[in-house]
Amino acid sequence: MASRSSSELRRPGQRGRLAALGALLLVASALLAGCATVRPEDREFLAEPAMSFSARSREAAMDEHILQNREGSMGGGTAGGGGCGCN
Template sequence: MLVSGGLITALVVLALGAAGCVTVRPEDKGLLAQPSMSFGSDGRTRAHDEHIFSNREGSYGAGGVSGGGCGCN
């Protein structure tokens, strides 16, 4: 019995969509509410923070959560 590619694609899309429907537990909401988890931030604040970090550490950039380094956060 052959299954068409369109049916398989539809099932995969449906499965991925259903996986996104999750209730966030209260203990996880604290982690998601941290400022580092937000998509956007104030540009002036970010520019100021990057200026301070570049002066303190002697480097520039990698100001996001996934920045480089040894990974010892």
């Protein structure tokens, strides 16, 4: 658990280095994204509902509704995308 005590113990320099590393990984991944090409005829498995991030959005909304009401956090959930890319 991300308790406050552990974050207080973490030095500011450490937190900054972790953020910089995360940003670097994100940028590197974004640059690599253009190289990752899945051809339309190879998207059979990506078209499975289990592989789509938005195929069950109403169920995801209900999940989020219930959990937000029982926990103190929100956001970072599902967005559109995934699937066959055939819109």
